[in-house]
Every structure is written in structure tokens, then in C-alpha cells.
Amino acid sequence: MPKNKEMQNHIIGDNNTVAGRDVHIHYSSSSDLELTDSERWQYRNTLLKYRETLPELHKLLCHYAQLRFETAIFVELDDCQLKALFEYHQTLLIVSKKLHSSSQIGFIEHLRKLLKDLLKRRS
Numbered sequence: 860m861p862k863n864k865e866m867q868n869h870i871i872g873d874n875n876t877v878a879g880r881d882v883h884i885h886y887s888s889s890s891d892l893e894l895t896d897s898e899r900w901q902y903r904n905t906l907l908k909y910r911e912t913l914p915e916l917h918k919l920l921c922h923y924a925q926l927r928f929e930t931a932i933f934v935e936l937d938d939c940q941l942k943a944l945f946e947y948h949q950t951l952l953i954v955s956k957k958l959h960s961s962s963q964i965g966f967i968e969h970l971r972k973l974l975k976d977l978l979k980r981r982s
Contacts, residue, residue: 894938902945903933915971916951918978923947 894902909916921931928940936944958966 894941899938899941902941906933906944906948915974915978919951919974920944920948922978 906920907917909920924933924936924940924944925931927943928936930936933941933944958970
């Protein structure tokens with residue numbers, strides 16, 4: 860235990876800090892985790908829109924969902940799982956846009972072919 864009050868405040872801290880670090884814990888409420896019916900529909904609709912236009916991406920999303928959540932049926936996912944799958948989808952789109960914007964279109968086509976081959980092997 861520190862000998863003087865000033866040193867004790869430095870180590871333990873005031874206002875929810877320990878050694879100068881914030882230790883205030885924020886808990887999310889259940890309403891933050893729950894989606895409305897409209898939000899659920901929007902997430903699923905966005906994830907399913909690639910089924911016809913870019914089937915490789917749809918298969919990749921389904922494969923990811925199957926591995927991570929043990930189901931590839933989007934309506935069976937709970938809200939947290941649906942959000943996680945949507946975030947994975949967003950990450951894939953960001954990577955794709957970065958590759959496209961860096962004028963590596965040939966690379967994207969190569970990546971698409973690799974994904975197709977990978978998905979064929981997994982099936």
C-alpha cells in the first residue's frame with residue numbers, strides 16, 4: 860500500500876481509473892443486440908442478393924456460416940450470428956473494392972477462379 864494519499868490516488872486512481880487507465884466497464888443492453896424484423900429482413904436480403912449475380916460470393920458466405928455457426932440457412936441464424944455474417948460480408952466487399960481500385964482487375968478474376976475451384980473442392 861502506498862505511503863501517502865497522492866501516491867495511492869496515482870496507482871488506484873480516481874473516477875474509475877487504475878494507474879491512469881479507464882476501468883469503467885460498459886455493458887450493452889439486450890436491445891442493442893436484438894434486431895427488429897425490418898433489420899433482420901434487410902440483413903438477409905443483402906446477404907442473399909448475390910445468389911444470382913455472384914454465386915461464388917454467396918457460396919463463400921454459406922460456407923463461412925456453416926463453419927462458424929453450423930448452419931448455412933440464414934433464417935436460422937440468431938441476431939448476433941446474422942450481424943457477424945453481415946460484417947464478414949462487408950469485409951469481403953471492402954477487400955474486393957480495394958483490389959479493384961488498385962487496378963488489379965486481373966488479380967480479381969484470378970481470385971474469383973481460385974474461389975470457384977476452392978468451393979468445388981469443398982463440395
